[in-house]
Amino acid sequence: MEIVFLIFILVLSIFLGFELISKVPATLHTPLMSGANAISGITLAGAFLAAGMVDSEMGKYLGTAAVAFATINVVGGYMVTDRMLGMFKSKKAGGK
């Protein structure tokens, strides 16, 4: 039952994703990609479990590496997206 429940979430999220993202204008496709990169850093939440386990040295090392990689995505992704979006200025907003 657990599996069915997870697949249920998966299917709904995919539909939602398609709906949301087809509304993003072409102008913002690069920030969309880097923002998506940041979101895929959500693996971090899973990496914690692995890195914090005590029973296996190897598992811990793998988990720590996973934490590092995922953090790169989260921190780098959000920062660079913000930097880019800060550049998009409207004419009215004194975008001279």
Place this chain on the structure above:
Amino acid sequence: MNIELLANLSYIVSAALFIFGLKMLGSPATARRGNMFSSLGMLIAVVAGLTAEGIVSYEYIAGGMVIGTIIGALAARLVGMTSMPEMVALFNGSGGAASLLVGWATLYGGSIETFTAVTILLAILIGGLTFTGSLIAYAKLAEVMNSAAIVFKGQRLVNSLLLAGIVYAAYMFCLDPQADSQWLYITLGLALLLGVMAVIPIGGADMPVVISLLNSYSGIAACAAGFAINNNILIVAGSLVGASGIILTNIMCKAMNRSLANVLFSGFGAVKQGKAIEGEVKPVSVEDAYYLFEAASNVCFVPGYGMAVAQAQHVVKELGEILEANGCEVSYAIHPVAGRMPGHMNVLLAEADVPYEQLVEMDDINPRIENVDIAVVIGANDVVNPSAREDEDSPIYGMPIINVDQARTVFVLKRSMASGFSGVDNPLFFGENTRMLFGDAKESISGVISEFG
């Protein structure tokens, strides 16, 4: 209240924030706040993740986070807008690597059911091929390696064998899922190899498709990792990213009038050559260009990757402002596959302070292109090549283009007469209303600006 329930409730909040953030990315006016919402969602998910049961040692986590933060923050600060595609390629790769490692580490967590073993394997497989595929994409974009397609005889056979090998190894692993199983290492090795093999036959001009696709894979890998560790938020966030990558891939393929399979499996160009083009190229001097600009009332810039290479976006914007002050209507028409990743040109022009209202899409400019006095093509080639419309033998026939040849006058800024990325000749250069402005794009435009003086 029990901690696990609290963590799951926080996940709901962060999922909502991700969705809200993506929704606000629908307009440049709200996009920045959307990104804030999304990062707030991430913060909540991370804090909730830290409280999960079973975490006893925080030193390793802290160590990993410090390393990741330093690398990520430095990369995000230092990267130039021109090299954004390389950066995104690397981020895709690190997302893939993270999912791979989470899947792998989960194997050390005790006994595993078959379903979990399958999802772990998927995380390792997709994560692994995203990782190496992205590294190759990076190397091609950064021109560390030759960006041309690498094709050899029997490539498909090799790849099919590789795929069969993966399926077999994966099956053997699932029969007896152990962390030290040799089949695990074989699968991992083959997946890493597959990533390399999948990206080398793809040429530089097709990079926008590959980056989008790898972006999607990194999301799918996160999804698989979510199944492996039974975590909702990974599944939700992963599938949002997966969907985003697929949509972008689809847009890119349409913009090149090619199927995904065609992009992935065949090197571009070499197949057949279109008609030879005859005609006369009409060069124009900077002074003459100035007189035409001075008299124009509607100017449209069409940028391509060449503009990024010449770093001409700032002078282009300066010229745009002068023209506007002169009572001229100025717009920037951007083809979906201009540049090396979706939206690349938009970011470069935004960096140069071009207001986003002036950035128009191909479908908006084409119906009114006849009213454009001067279309200025800067470092673009294939995306304005009329053969795509007229010459059925041309390799790019059928690709939607910006119809600059229908503008009253076309200026093409170009270093020399070499053909574009795809190696296809461009009849635009020989057109009746085309004037070639040879030389470095930045210098030519600066020249026109100083004429306005």
